[in-house]
Amino acid sequence: MSQTITVEGMSCEHCEQTVEDALEDVAGVESVDVDRDAEQATVEGDAETADLVSAVNDAGYDATA
Template identity: 85%
Template structure:
């Protein structure tokens, strides 16, 4: 299953990498594609959306589904 969440606050490649790593640590995530220009992260897997949003928030960015 694929989910796309909005991620605000990314301004550089390091930001993208931080968000990607945070999402990869969530149980059930198979792959992640982060696009700072579109302010989105697309996640493949069966992780629950609230867990994805929480992981991004804990990494210091603002996420919403």
């Protein structure tokens, strides 16, 4: 299953990597594609949306589903 969440506050490649790392640590995530220009992260797997949003928020960015 693919899910796309909105991620605000990314301004550089390091930001993208931080968000990607945070999402990859969520149980059920198989792969992650982060696009700072589009302010989105697309996640493949069966992770709960709330867990994805929480992981990004905990990493210091503003995420919404």
